[in-house]
Amino acid sequence: MRTNLRDLCVTTNVIPRVKLHPAEGPEVSEIICGNMRGSYFGTPEKVLELIHACIEVGITTFDTAEICGGSNEVLFGDALKMESGLRDKIEIITKCNICFPSAQDRNSSYECVVTEVKRLLHELGVIYIDVLLIHGLIT
Template identity: 40%
Template sequence: MNHTRFSRIVAGVMGWGSWGKRLDTGEMAARIRGCCEIGVTTFDHADIYGDHSTEAAFGAALQASSIARSSIQLISKCGIKLPGAQVRTKHYDYGHASICDAVDRSLQNLGTDYLDLLLLHRPSPLLDPEIVAAAVGELLRAGRIRAFGVSNFTPSGIALLRPLLDVDVNQIECSLLHCEPMFDGTLDVHLQQRMVTMAWAPLGGLFGSTDARAVRTRHAVDELARKYACAPEQLVLAWLCQHPARIIPVVGTTELDRMRLAHAAATMRLDTEDWFALLEASRGHPVA
């Protein structure tokens, strides 16, 4: 899949609404315009964000922003069923109707007639690849989604789907503090299959955590940030972007100044030795 279908940094919208900063329509519209000015044109949603309220809030803001639909890319995810009036037990549902109905609702809420990318939010032991392939195939043929991917899937979960449909993207947790995908074969498979890797929580909670690993890593980050004359969070994102999988960070900030820094971080280049110094600080030991 071509990475250029998405911006180099994706804006994660999970915290824009009632699960986070509770931005009103005008504030969201200003964030959408601001992101586009910076060059961050891809927005990451899920049907459940804000207990199913954030897509509609964003849709209203998009309309108010006067930004053309064709100049942005919208991602959404489906499959998680949160407890509520209709649901007693949190679960995943990848039945045909569940997938197609979720896309219908996302399109309606976002005020658009297509998603640039649909992701299955989490792997499920009950996922039947044939049923998923039939539903996704219909959505692709109808033009309601333009690409398909998964989120939080292992290489074997992806291999299950691959014979039946193109899996263009895997959105996974990946950061300096959560670098296992670089070592457990996940990113190797993405690279080999030419899949796009998107990384959620790309800062890894580094700036809020007081645990020993985070404090140790933060110390190394602060020291090198002085060398590169950049903000500490830029160094953390630059570290991620330097991986040959061309990882696309899904950045959750609601602050445009931080989004600007994130965008600039994607083109930074760290010395190889500094890259490994950060890895060592995170893992607490040198490479073998």
């Protein structure tokens, strides 16, 4: 059964927020919108509609990852660029450590992480990421 975001809003009123650390660090929405299938929406305009629907119910945190292939980040970034100030209303969580062309390739070296963060910042069109997660840390 699929849940419509607006129906969720009616039943829950507003999604609660949580601190990732009691003393410091970002606060995020308790429900996070994943973007693995973000390219399904096809256009930045449709992604912008999704972002607004999420914000309307209190979902202000969005997750992406390099394993999505990069096109989702570009599409999400293009949607953010359509509305001045929208980036300041949301939190972005992203992940790195899975290097294409093979999702089996992992690299958690300093150089790979820095390169990946620079790529993500560029593709999202933002100057910061709120939370960076490492997919399957390799030492």
